[in-house]
Amino acid sequence: MIVYYLLINFVTFAAFGIDKYKAIQRQWRIPEKTLIGMMVLGGGLGALAGMQVFRHKTRHMEFWAVAILCILVHVGVYLFVTMR
Numbered sequence: 138m139i140v141y142y143l144l145i146n147f148v149t150f151a152a153f154g155i156d157k158y159k160a161i162q163r164q165w166r167i168p169e170k171t172l173i174g175m176m177v178l179g180g181g182l183g184a185l186a187g188m189q190v191f192r193h194k195t196r197h198m199e200f201w202a203v204a205i206l207c208i209l210v211h212v213g214v215y216l217f218v219t220m221r
Contacts (some may be wrong), residue, residue, distance in 0.1 A: 138215065142179050149180025153187025153194070160193070173203055181208035 156167040161187040194200045
């Protein structure tokens with residue numbers, strides 16, 4: 138389970154970096170639904186880190202809210218599964 142969270146957060150972090158690069162280059166972008174989907178799958182920490190490191194999507198409050206909510210939900214699920 139820990140390997141999964143490390144992987145999804147790394148992929149999400151990288152996706153934010155790639156999307157920022159593509160935005161600067163005025164190229165095709167990663168859809169916002171995809172970025173949010175990655176957060177829902179467990180990449181909330183990677184998203185927050187990517188937002189800060191790449192200064193990407195920092196003005197979009199929905200990204201902050203979804204990332205924080207996803208982190209809380211996944212921490213709760215992780216604790217529930219490991220504490221049983």
